[in-house]
């Protein structure tokens with residue numbers, strides 16, 4: 001069981017970075033001296049992907065440093081953490097929309113394509129941009145990788161490629177083909193990720209390129225901005241505003257929640273050691289918890305940490321499409337990543353929620369965009 005940390009946001013982040021750099025040390029050693037391009041690196045997962053590489057860089061000789069380039073159009077705002085990172089030969093931050101032709105200097109040995117609006121509230125507002133990032137933007141990167149050569153390209157797909165699996169496919173393995181609407185309000189995201197995977201698999205097989213796919217299942221933790229409108233950020237926002245924690249459903253849908261530091265180790269392992277053309281579930285397999293029980297946990301931890309005295313309540317969202325095609329259960333089978341990559345998530349939900357609440361208390365900034 002991991003240590004419960006709640007002294008302050010800085011200690012949470014430093015502890016998480018230590019865990020990532022330790023857990024991903026074989027992957028980071030493979031990246032030594034290479035050029036790594038992260039698209040969408042200003043987003044939630046970018047928060048630890050970028051900072052863990054920079055942390056590792058500080059511990060190795062200059063010649064081993066990873067030359068990191070982050071490409072992002074800041075569609076969801078320019079976060080203060082990335083704006084204040086020291087720029088230099090180890091980090092280059094480029095404002096660029098991945099749906100536009102690639103800028104000069106996009107050459108890289110490794111690429112993580114994470115540029116895509118990921119929050120359902122926001123991708124439903126910008127469906128075409130979402131499709132373009134996952135299909136056209138990905139295609140541009142694949143063509144570039146083919147032309148200039150690549151050591152590894154990781155496409156950040158999603159557990160949403162499975163849609164709403166029936167009970168016999170839960171926990172869901174990579175072999176499950178999905179139950180997905182191709183015209184509903186979430187289709188811009190789900191279907192563009194599915195077609196993105198098709199592109200990756202075929203570029204890997206036809207051109208022999210080392211292209212891999214991650215399917216993240218509900219990651220959460222520091223770096224996910226309070227206004228993101230994914231569920232844990234929403235609950236934390238309620239807590240910090242001193243109002244009741246509001247569940248915009250019956251409270252019965254279930255999920256497993258994977259703390260971000262565990263997930264990031266998985267992504268770096270897939271990038272450097274995943275089998276070409278293969279997809280890997282990255283998440284945690286238990287506990288599978290209902291939204292109501294999750295809200296209750298937030299209430300209990302917030303009461304303990306901050307003296308919060310609200311409660312969990314059910315309501316309906318003002319957004320009519322909020323629950324349309326929302327999966328009723330989501331739980332990954334992570335055997336493939338465990339067996340092939342040694343992936344082994346460590347942070348249990350209660351510990352992760354406390355870390356997250358502590359981080360949010362000190363990070364309530366971030367435009368509602």
Ligand SMILES: NC(=O)c1ccc[n+]([C@@H]2O[C@H](COP(=O)([O-])OP(=O)(O)OC[C@H]3O[C@@H](n4cnc5c(N)ncnc54)[C@H](O)[C@@H]3O)[C@@H](O)[C@H]2O)c1
Pocket residue numbers: 039040041042043044045046071072073074075076077096097098099113114115116117118119129133137156157158159215216217218219220
């Ligand atoms: N976090 C999760 O639990 C989760 C789950 C499933 C899939 N994913 C996938 O992982 C990736 C990263 O997720 P996240 O949670 O960090 O998302 P995020 O929304 O926090 O960050 C995405 C970043 O991509 C950028 N972006 C969006 N469109 C862009 C474009 N056209 N050009 C350049 N930059 C663009 C945004 O500005 C943002 O900084 C996404 O592809 C997402 O679909 C994440």
